[in-house]
Amino acid sequence: MTKTAAITGSASGIGLAATQRLLAEGWTVYGLDRAQQTARGDRFKPISCDVSDAANVTAAFAAIGGPLNALICCAGVLRTGLMEDMSIEDFDLLLNINTRGTFLCAQKALPLLRAGVTPDNPSRVILLSSLAALRPKVVSGAYAASKAAVTQLTRVMAAEWAPSGVLVNALAPGTVDTPMVRAVSDPSASKGYRPSGVSPVGRIAQPDDVVDVMMFLLSDGARYLAGTTIPVDGGTGAAFIPAGSNM
Numbered sequence: 001m002t003k004t005a006a007i008t009g010s011a012s013g014i015g016l017a018a019t020q021r022l023l024a025e026g027w028t029v030y031g032l033d034r035a036q037q038t039a040r041g042d043r044f045k046p047i048s049c050d051v052s053d054a055a056n057v058t059a060a061f062a063a064i065g066g067p068l069n070a071l072i073c074c075a076g077v078l079r080t081g082l083m084e085d086m087s088i089e090d091f092d093l094l095l096n097i098n099t100r101g102t103f104l105c106a107q108k109a110l111p112l113l114r115a116g117v118t119p120d121n122p123s124r125v126i127l128l129s130s131l132a133a134l135r136p137k138v139v140s141g142a143y144a145a146s147k148a149a150v151t152q153l154t155r156v157m158a159a160e161w162a163p164s165g166v167l168v169n170a171l172a173p174g175t176v177d178t179p180m181v182r183a184v185s186d187p188s189a190s191k192g193y194r195p196s197g198v199s200p201v202g203r204i205a206q207p208d209d210v211v212d213v214m215m216f217l218l219s220d221g222a223r224y225l226a227g228t229t230i231p232v233d234g235g236t237g238a239a240f241i242p243a244g245s246n247m
């Protein structure tokens with residue numbers, strides 16, 4: 001039987017790659033984004049939605065209406081700056097979209113996810129945290145806080161929702177080659193912020209590196225995983241590498 005997912009942030013980067021992969025694997029995908037959507041196909045259902053707007057999110061999941069097997073929350077923004085300079089508007093934007101928007105989508109999707117549960121197939125929620133939640137960086141403290149909150153939401157939602165068959169986990173990517181990162185790759189345009197960059201694996205991630213781990217979380221093999229935040233960072237956060245190290 002065709003499986004159905006809702007994916008936020010489906011217009012770009014990791015969310016677009018996840019949308020394209022699930023469509024290719026035969027899923028029906030509801031794509032929620034505030035931007036113009038480019039994914040195509042009979043099984044792709046775009047929904048215009050600002051995830052930080054409660055009325056918008058409620059209307060979007062009401063429009064979906066039927067059972068969901070998965071929710072993947074990729075909608076997010078990055079704003080940079082030293083804590084002493086960070087504007088209140090940027091701080092609020094990060095918390096409103098990355099944290100509040102993720103919470104709103106998960107809460108409004110929950111009845112549909114519970115409706116999608118079968119005895120041998122729990123529904124899945126995959127939230128996008130970040131390596132920044134586990135190992136914050138200078139010049140992006142508010143972003144790190146917004147993602148640390150996602151990781152804590154993941155743990156508590158997982159404990160509260162697993163008994164009804166809904167498994168909640170998060171992914172914590174390091175640097176992924178997407179428009180979000182390309183927009184801050186010039187330090188002079190990003191208040192001195194520097195992405196983590198090339199990992200010990202020897203490159204930065206492509207969106208499909210993250211989607212491959214999503215596919216595992218959607219698979220039967222992940223039926224006993226709940227409440228985790230899995231780093232997908234090529235080892236970037238594993239150990240501190242002092243400048244000038246011989247490697």
Ligand SMILES: NC(=O)c1ccc[n+]([C@@H]2O[C@H](COP(=O)([O-])OP(=O)(O)OC[C@H]3O[C@@H](n4cnc5c(N)ncnc54)[C@H](O)[C@@H]3O)[C@@H](O)[C@H]2O)c1
Pocket residue numbers: 008009010011012013014015032033034035049050051052073074075076077078097101128129130131172173174175176177178179180181
């Ligand atoms: N790219 C990275 O290096 C990286 C690393 C760690 C975590 N992440 C996280 O992964 C997720 C996806 O990031 P990406 O790199 O693909 O970014 P991206 O900018 O390519 O895509 C983000 C998408 O979210 C949408 N979006 C933003 N605000 C929205 C809102 N209020 N309502 C609805 N849609 C909204 C955008 O329109 C866009 O389509 C984000 O949560 C990001 O924080 C990214």
